[in-house]
Amino acid sequence: xxKINYNGPDVFKPLSPWAYFGLSILFSLPVVxxxxxxxxxVSDANINRRNFARSYWCVYIIIAVxxxxxxxxxVTIGSLENVLSAVRPIA
Numbered sequence: 001x002x003k004i005n006y007n008g009p010d011v012f013k014p015l016s017p018w019a020y021f022g023l024s025i026l027f028s029l030p031v032v033x034x035x036x037x038x039x040x041x042v043s044d045a046n047i048n049r050r051n052f053a054r055s056y057w058c059v060y061i062i063i064a065v066x067x068x069x070x071x072x073x074x075v076t077i078g079s080l081e082n083v084l085s086a087v088r089p090i091a
Contacts, residue, residue: 015048023049027056 006013015023023040027033040053 011044011047013046013048015046015052019049020052023052024056027053 027037037053037056040049041057043050
């Protein structure tokens with residue numbers, strides 16, 4: 001489906017690769033990106049943009065779950081260094 005020759009409604013208009021690149025940079029900004037992520041994930045202006053924003057939410061959820069599991073299991077940088085120092089032979 002070509003974006004240039006697209007004749008359908010704007011809701012289903014495809015996004016260009018540069019649009020995805022720009023959105024990923026925008027969503028990476030600390031505060032402003034998070035606000036735009038919330039706005040775009042509930043907006044009905046373009047379904048492709050909304051789905052891309054929702055996929056970023058999924059990534060954030062996966063990272064949060066992994067962080068909670070690591071904190072709950074006690075894996076921190078300090079404890080990991082202690083384990084590695086106990087395993088490595090002293091030269």
